[in-house]
Amino acid sequence: MGYRFTGVYAITCCFNLRQLRPVNTMRQTSHQFLRLLLIFLSILLAPCHAIASQVLVTIEDKNITLADLETALASSPFYTQFNTLDEDEQAAMRGYMLKRLVTARLLEVEAHRLQLEKSPAFTTDLKDYIDGVRYQKYLQQLRESIKLSEDEKRELRQQFSGSADAFAAARSSLIASRYQALFQLTLQKLRDQYHVQLFQDRITPEMKPDTVLMQGDNLQLTYADLTSDTETDFNKSALLDQLFQQTEYMLISQAALSENMNLSKIAQRYTEQRLPALLVEIKVKEWIPDDSALQAYFQSHPALHKLKDRWHIGQLVVATRKQAEALRTRIINGERSLFQLASEFSIDPEARFNQGDLGWVLQGSGMPEIEDAIKKLKNNEISPVIRTIKGYNLITVLERRTGSKQNYYQIKDKLRQMIIDENMIDYLTELQKEHRVNWLVMENDQKKAYELLQDKKSSEK
Amino acid sequence: MVSGRLKKLSLIILTSLSLQLYAADVQQPKQVLHNIKLPDLSGESHSLKDWKGKVILLNFWASWCTPCQYEIPNLISYQKRYGGKKFQVVSIGLDEIRKLKNVKRSLGINYPVLVVSQQQGADLLVKLGDRQQIVPYTIILTKAGEISYTHQGEFDDNAFDLYVKPLL
Numbered sequence: 342m343g344y345r346f347t348g349v350y351a352i353t354c355c356f357n358l359r360q361l362r363p364v365n366t367m368r369q370t371s372h373q374f375l376r377l378l379l380i381f382l383s384i385l386l387a388p389c390h391a392i393a394s395q396v397l398v399t400i401e402d403k404n405i406t407l408a409d410l411e412t413a414l415a416s417s418p419f420y421t422q423f424n425t426l427d428e429d430e431q432a433a434m435r436g437y438m439l440k441r442l443v444t445a446r447l448l449e450v451e452a453h454r455l456q457l458e459k460s461p462a463f464t465t466d467l468k469d470y471i472d473g474v475r476y477q478k479y480l481q482q483l484r485e486s487i488k489l490s491e492d493e494k495r496e497l498r499q500q501f502s503g504s505a506d507a508f509a510a511a512r513s514s515l516i517a518s519r520y521q522a523l524f525q526l527t528l529q530k531l532r533d534q535y536h537v538q539l540f541q542d543r544i545t546p547e548m549k550p551d552t553v554l555m556q557g558d559n560l561q562l563t564y565a566d567l568t569s570d571t572e573t574d575f576n577k578s579a580l581l582d583q584l585f586q587q588t589e590y591m592l593i594s595q596a597a598l599s600e601n602m603n604l605s606k607i608a609q610r611y612t613e614q615r616l617p618a619l620l621v622e623i624k625v626k627e628w629i630p631d632d633s634a635l636q637a638y639f640q641s642h643p644a645l646h647k648l649k650d651r652w653h654i655g656q657l658v659v660a661t662r663k664q665a666e667a668l669r670t671r672i673i674n675g676e677r678s679l680f681q682l683a684s685e686f687s688i689d690p691e692a693r694f695n696q697g698d699l700g701w702v703l704q705g706s707g708m709p710e711i712e713d714a715i716k717k718l719k720n721n722e723i724s725p726v727i728r729t730i731k732g733y734n735l736i737t738v739l740e741r742r743t744g745s746k747q748n749y750y751q752i753k754d755k756l757r758q759m760i761i762d763e764n765m766i767d768y769l770t771e772l773q774k775e776h777r778v779n780w781l782v783m784e785n786d787q788k789k790a791y792e793l794l795q796d797k798k799s800s801e802k
Numbered sequence: 803m804v805s806g807r808l809k810k811l812s813l814i815i816l817t818s819l820s821l822q823l824y825a826a827d828v829q830q831p832k833q834v835l836h837n838i839k840l841p842d843l844s845g846e847s848h849s850l851k852d853w854k855g856k857v858i859l860l861n862f863w864a865s866w867c868t869p870c871q872y873e874i875p876n877l878i879s880y881q882k883r884y885g886g887k888k889f890q891v892v893s894i895g896l897d898e899i900r901k902l903k904n905v906k907r908s909l910g911i912n913y914p915v916l917v918v919s920q921q922q923g924a925d926l927l928v929k930l931g932d933r934q935q936i937v938p939y940t941i942i943l944t945k946a947g948e949i950s951y952t953h954q955g956e957f958d959d960n961a962f963d964l965y966v967k968p969l970l
Contacts, residue, residue, distance in 0.1 A: 424909060
């Protein structure tokens with residue numbers, strides 16, 4: 342039992358589940374209880390036995406289902422790695438992803454309450470985005486209309502038999518060469534259809550912002566449309582490029598508009614993603630209206646004026662002292678390096694992903710037992726076995742850097758992020774109180790997690 | 803004099819031995835496949851003879867390889883639809899057992915996963931014609947155990963229709 346919980350602690354730390362604070366149902370519970378709860382939620386452990394439409398969390402009238410969670414995981418950049426994790430590690434990852442989904446939905450609900458979807462900032466964004474999608478889809482349809490003959494396909498298959506990548510590349514290259522010709526032909530047809538006239542000869546240093554450079558049926562481009570800066574730097578060739586590109590974009594967009602594409606789902610997805618981001622942008626402007634907010638934060642946090650000592654650390658964690666001693670002997674005998682063994686045996690997933698390379702660790706940010714050992718170690722030496730809450734650790738210091746003073750300009754970006762992080766936690770807590778967040782997934786498994794916590798406490802006594 | 807003869811003799815023996823070793827090293831891919839004996843995820847040893855008389859789709863993969871994971875649902879579907887007396891998907895994972903087991907559970911792999919270390923697996927790939935040691939790599943074996951097709955990269959429905967279906 343002890344081994345399992347040691348592992349669980351490491352996982353929750355790694356994915357930073359501590360900040361997951363469902364307000365309505367679990368406000369009074371301890372962090373430890375929450376960690377256990379997330380890890381042992383049966384649905385997060387074995388979702389294949391559950392129904393995809395099962396609702397995990399509700400926020401006002403919006404549901405987050407198991408299918409939403411699985412879709413989010415499948416489209417995340419770490420999905421390949423996710424499949425290689427143990428069941429409890431995957432459950433922790435699902436918990437982390439669920440937290441992110443809840444945060445996004447919470448912000449979306451609040452954005453709707455503030456009617457941000459009606460704001461000019463959003464409506465302009467949405468229109469530009471949908472225009473872009475329509476343009477891309479039209480070109481995609483054009484590309485897909487190019488079909489290779491059966492003979493051509495057979496020839497390519499024979500030539501690149503056995504190599505899927507080479508076959509796909511040759512096929513794409515053949516289609517691309519035909520696409521260019523088809524694209525030019527289509528553009529010419531559209532120019533004729535919309536009676537487009539280009540007035541390149543009007544591009545002179547004397548032209549006015551409202552000088553018309555392209556005219557067609559319901560289409561027009563002026564000098565001011567091509568550049569936001571009509572006052573300085575006249576550059577004829579750059580303006581010509583702009584004129585051709587924007588004419589092409591307008592013609593294709595116009596043609597795409599007449600195709601009657603149904604883009605409502607894409608618009609909905611964009612709204613779901615853009616509204617939370619827009620709300621965050623607004624809040625950040627509120628928290629940091631200008632640089633004076635950053636300077637004030639810098640002045641009121643003297644601890645930030647000095648960069649602490651840093652150590653580049655390698656670490657391996659295992660569940661038993663016996664195993665740690667055995668691995669230490671192998672490293673000292675030169676059989677394998679600490680990093681090779683960490684990637685194979687470490688029970689800390691973070692250490693395993695990074696092959697034992699913990700990167701640069703700041704003084705005061707690690708566990709005290711580890712920091713004590715670091716101070717006693719020479720560079721590249723392997724520590725004795727160190728017992729910590731994570732398990733039995735072996736560490737090595739690759740490089741040390743002593744702290745130095747840092748001024749406001751060196752850490753301006755960091756200050757900005759720190760202010761955002763601090764305010765965001767409070768803001769999200771406030772939103773959770775304001776909107777009804779119901780963690781159904783937790784209620785179902787509370788009892789089970791509570792029993793596990795009791796087991797752990799009694800085994801510690 | 804005697805010692806000179808001995809030296810000559812030992813040289814001849816050594817030369818013939820190294821030639822034999824060389825000969826063993828350049829065995830044909832078909833022989834290499836027939837000599838494969840690897841454990842599955844529960845440690846039970848297998849050779850391809852276990853599926854004798856079936857068309858075998860032999861797939862080399864690794865858990866860290868994204869295209870390998872992409873094609874796994876295809877392989878699961880082929881095994882589900884055609885697996886039985888005539889056809890069998892067999893995979894060889896070049897990886898840690900723990901990770902292979904986790905991917906098997908996560909994606910619901912329904913065919914045997916044999917295990918080989920990365921180094922041994924890389925050597926095996928070269929001997930089987932995948933000189934660049936690219937995974938995924940797939941070999942199609944006829945019912946008579948002959949190699950009929952090798953495929954670097956993702957194995958998809960097109961490849962299955964062209965190179966496997968006619969053998970069934």
